[in-house]
Amino acid sequence: MKAAVLTGLRRMEVRQVPDPKIEKDTDVLLKVEKVGVCGSDVHYFETGRIGSQVVIYPFIVGHECAATVAAVGKSVRRVRVGEQVVVEPAVPCHNCDQCNRGRENTCFNLRFLGTPGQGGGCLCEYLVMPQECCLPTQGKLTLEQGALCEPLTIGFYAVRQSRLPRGADIAILGAGPIGLSCMVCAKTEGVRNCYMTEKIPERVQIAAQGGATWVGNPLKEDVVAALLTQQPLGVDVAFECAGQQETIDQAVDLIKPGGKLVLVGIPRTDRISLSIDKIRRKEITIVNIRRQNGCTQATMDLVASRKVQADFMVTHRFKLDRIQDAFELVASYKDGVVKAMVEM
Numbered sequence: 001m002k003a004a005v006l007t008g009l010r011r012m013e014v015r016q017v018p019d020p021k022i023e024k025d026t027d028v029l030l031k032v033e034k035v036g037v038c039g040s041d042v043h044y045f046e047t048g049r050i051g052s053q054v055v056i057y058p059f060i061v062g063h064e065c066a067a068t069v070a071a072v073g074k075s076v077r078r079v080r081v082g083e084q085v086v087v088e089p090a091v092p093c094h095n096c097d098q099c100n101r102g103r104e105n106t107c108f109n110l111r112f113l114g115t116p117g118q119g120g121g122c123l124c125e126y127l128v129m130p131q132e133c134c135l136p137t138q139g140k141l142t143l144e145q146g147a148l149c150e151p152l153t154i155g156f157y158a159v160r161q162s163r164l165p166r167g168a169d170i171a172i173l174g175a176g177p178i179g180l181s182c183m184v185c186a187k188t189e190g191v192r193n194c195y196m197t198e199k200i201p202e203r204v205q206i207a208a209q210g211g212a213t214w215v216g217n218p219l220k221e222d223v224v225a226a227l228l229t230q231q232p233l234g235v236d237v238a239f240e241c242a243g244q245q246e247t248i249d250q251a252v253d254l255i256k257p258g259g260k261l262v263l264v265g266i267p268r269t270d271r272i273s274l275s276i277d278k279i280r281r282k283e284i285t286i287v288n289i290r291r292q293n294g295c296t297q298a299t300m301d302l303v304a305s306r307k308v309q310a311d312f313m314v315t316h317r318f319k320l321d322r323i324q325d326a327f328e329l330v331a332s333y334k335d336g337v338v339k340a341m342v343e344m
Contacts, residue, residue: 003124004323004342005058009048010331012324015058020128025075028134030087030127034147036064037340039176040266041114041121042331050266053116062121062342063089063113066146069134070126078131086146087122088133088296089113105293112291123323125344135296140304144341148310151339153299155181157292158264159189162237169193171227171235171254174242175200175207175215177313177339178264182239184308185299187211193231197223197250202315202336210312218246224253235259243267248274257282264289316340 003017022029040050041061048055069083079085091111092104099107114121137146159182164170168191172179175198183194193213198204207215214230216223228234234256240248243265251261252275261284279286302308315338318326326340 001125002320003060004062004320006044006055006061007058010045010328012045012327014321014323017060017124020126022071022073022128024130025073026131027073027128028069028076028079028131029071030067030085030129030134031070032065032067032122032125032127032344033084034066034143035062035123035342035344036147036151036177037326037330037342038062038064038151039178039330042327043266043268044114044116045327046331047268049116051270055116059116060120060123061114062123063115064147064150065089065122065127066137066141066143066149067127067134072131076131079134079136084137084139084141084143084146085134086137086141086149086296086300087113087127087129088135089122089150090291091119091130091133103293105291123320123342123344135300137300141300144314145303145311147341148313148339149296149299149303151177152181152185152303152308152310153292153295154178154264154289155183155185156295156299156302158182158239158262158289159185160295161287161289162239162260162262164189164191164237166190167192168236169195169231171195171197171238171251172212173197173238173240173247173251174265175203175212176241179239179241180207180210180313180338181310182241182264183207183210183212184310185302188302188307195227195231195235197227197247200333200336203338206312206315206336206338218250224250227254237262239264241265245269245272248272252278252282252284255282255284260285260287262287262289313339314341318342320344
């Protein structure tokens with residue numbers, strides 16, 4: 001089969017690799033249809049690592065996908081051949097301390113698609129996953145919507161973990177796919193105002209059209225001052241979705257006393273800093289988000305019900321043979337890209 005293989009820094013190649021095979025009775029062979037290019041994929045593309053997870057070349061990345069069931073193991077009952085599914089990329093062990101505490105997202109033995117040391121990715125024509133990771137769309141989602149469900153679950157989980165009060169005022173720093181996912185999911189919880197910040201002009205416009213109350217560009221104005229003019233007391237919750245020291249500092253300045261800072265973005269550095277004076281005096285609660293935990297089906301249901309509409313996030317589409325172009329586009333933030341989708 002064909003696969004998009006990371007062969008070095010900023011080098012993606014389409015290669016022939018061995019076909020995967022069903023090995024366990026609960027395995028499902030999937031024909032991959034659509035794959036979204038994620039920011040974490042681009043981290044590996046640009047730097048070859050995320051923290052302690054270091055790529056050994058060649059390596060297949062990718063974890064946001066929708067697929068069609070091609071074959072099933074003899075014990076599979078959840079899906080049938082020919083069904084379209086959303087693929088949950090995380091495979092927990094279900095036996096460790098964390099799994100027993102209902103924290104499969106921090107499973108000590110977790111295997112996650114496209115993660116060094118855990119498993120190859122889904123930028124390939126066929127993939128084998130356990131049946132628990134294959135969630136049928138039941139004809140209620142398009143393939144692109146199915147692939148979008150993975151980043152949407154991050155927004156869903158971040159909003160759930162923030163425990164937003166009804167009528168809350170929130171800020172989201174960064175209007176990329178994760179920031180926009182937080183926005184559309186927060187709106188289902190009845191937030192009063194959703195303020196966003198973003199440097200890329202096209203994303204500013206997309207966020208405004210997608211339902212943000214206000215979107216400020218920090219390259220053009222002091223976004224903290226501008227937001228606090230509208231919200232003098234500050235916001236109840238700030239979702240930091242850019243993974244930058246600058247936006248973390250801005251988030252702390254925007255949060256009212258007793259509010260929450262939700263760290264969703266993945267910094268490219270090993271360490272970030274926080275003003276202990278500010279977060280102590282405001283008694284800010286800090287919430288870290290590690291992917292998501294058990295939110296995929298609920299997110300699919302929201303998309304199917306049209307309570308969450310995320311199709312606007314897909315701004316660019318590529319065939320597999322243009323995978324290098326897709327990654328270069330996302331890495332350089334060119335042409336107002338939000339989500340690039342690869343058709344396998």
